Amino acid sequence: MEEPPPTQSFSFAELFLESDHSVRNPNGTCSTYFPPPLIAFRFGLVTVFGSIVALIGMVENLLLLYLFASRKHHRTSYNLYMMLLAVFDTFVSGAYVPLMSVNVAGDFFEDPWLVKIWYSYMRPIYTISHVGLTASTFLIVAATFERYCITMNSRALKWAQRNRLFIASFAVIMGIFSKGTIGYELLYITAEDCKGTMMEISLTNRKFVYETQYHEWMRLWYRNLVTIVAPFLILLILNFLIIRALRRQPQMTVCSQLAGPAAADISKRKMARRNATKSLLLVGICYLFANVFHLVALVWEQNDSEDARNQHEVWSKVYAILIDVASLLSVVACAFRLPILISCQQQLREEVKTILRNVFCCKVDKKPQDDNEKLVTSGQSSHTTHENGMETSNKEKKEIRVCLPVDGNDNALIPSTKSLSNGKHYSIDGLQIYFHNGNETLL
Structure with missing residues (x-):
């Protein structure tokens, strides 16, 4: 077994040893x-x-x-x-x-x-x-x-x-x-x-x-x-x-x-x-x-x-x-x-x-586990029904609601007619948004 040096001291940076x-x-x-x-x-x-x-x-x-x-x-x-x-x-x-x-x-x-x-x-x-x-x-x-x-x-x-x-x-x-x-x-x-x-x-x-x-x-x-x-x-x-x-x-x-x-x-x-x-x-x-x-x-x-x-x-x-x-x-x-x-x-x-x-409670709330994970949801269906019962196509004007979970913890739902592409910047209702790998960042 090695012999110790003649003098030893432990610096404070080595916390916990000084009390030994x-x-x-x-x-x-x-x-x-x-x-x-x-x-x-x-x-x-x-x-x-x-x-x-x-x-x-x-x-x-x-x-x-x-x-x-x-x-x-x-x-x-x-x-x-x-x-x-x-x-x-x-x-x-x-x-x-x-x-x-x-x-x-x-x-x-x-x-x-x-x-x-x-x-x-x-x-x-x-x-x-x-x-x-x-x-x-x-x-x-x-x-x-x-x-x-x-x-x-x-x-x-x-x-x-x-x-x-x-x-x-x-x-x-x-x-x-x-x-x-x-x-x-x-x-x-x-x-x-x-x-x-x-x-x-x-x-x-x-x-x-x-x-x-x-x-x-x-x-x-x-x-x-x-x-x-x-x-x-x-x-x-x-x-x-x-x-x-x-x-x-x-x-x-x-x-x-x-x-x-x-x-x-x-x-x-x-x-x-x-x-x-x-x-x-x-x-x-x-x-x-x-x-x-x-x-x-x-x-x-x-x-x-x-x-x-x-x-x-x-x-x-x-x-x-x-x-x-x-x-x-x-x-x-x-x-x-x-x-x-x-x-x-x-x-x-x-x-x-x-x-x-x-x-601690037996009853578990049946809520979605993670609302923020619903990144993009469609606000309208592909067809809408007017008051006269006529069904019309609405594919051209599909509303997208963008969820912004980054940097803060509350969602900002921003209506837009744009679809988001990876690695692109967008200006939606005056807000600068960066979309990357499924994450939107409000700049």
Whole structure:
């Protein structure tokens, strides 16, 4: 078995490990175990409160995942990002209890058996949680960029919508690339003379981490800048620009510019799109708030050594609480996704109610599963009957009602005599519409 390097420290970017007793005491004897600072307070914060929040967040995100995955108009629209975000939020919330809560509980009860169980599954769950956190970060950035393009009516909007699946896949791949090896970097050290004690197993890094440029380039620069600092700054800027644009937009909708029966539907759709923008803004703000503590700890680490933190009792306690709060806020942000989305978007709220009624009630409403999937419906038959009973052909003037499920969640039914062709732009009643692969986008 490899021997650990002479000095080891885990950066804050490697969340969840800082609270591990064996990392702080790798060279101690079997009889010199020292519990982490403020362990009773941290037990209540992490193991009790944090576990409750994590379980709630996991259930909520499973509900969101079912909602988005079971309806085609969500899978093929902007909510693709929300669906993937629900997947990784479920992983992050589900990993919190075995990774953080059990770890702190082992220190609180000083139970070697519980600590040994924790080590048996720590590395794979640790990797999954970090991949989930990082992929979620990139997905939020991608979703915010598309929402920014919609709000600003940017020329990049068409590109972002056509390549939505590619962008989302790239965000997931970046999450795997950035944190997929984080579990392999860790090494277990077993002290044979300490079997059955709290100090039987300790954790360190493999030799290649510090003996090569891997630590400086991958861990220090890439992971800190690309997965923490850059997304934080990008979201901060995009959210500021979106809020400023929303404040400048007039409250009047396009109803005043349209004539005909579609005016009310278009007005409703405009409001739905605005509400969808607000919901994503709140999701982004939750992320920014949660990651403020990440940035504070990151700056602290770069300007202070681990030995200096441990030697000062007060700062050691503050640092331990800072790390626990940062990890807790990550799952709090996951738990807030569902309340934010259903409070801002009426149709999502109604769809969630329908799902819950179907789950908890015996009687299921016999409604179409997905009205938005009815893309084009004929408004008239091929023959009409006049008052005199004469049947006349009406094939030449067939009314088509176009459903617009993209970017908002309410349909705008637009009467038109045009048939839609794939990859074409249309102007229908003064509205610019792009039709591609069965999806219409109101520009």
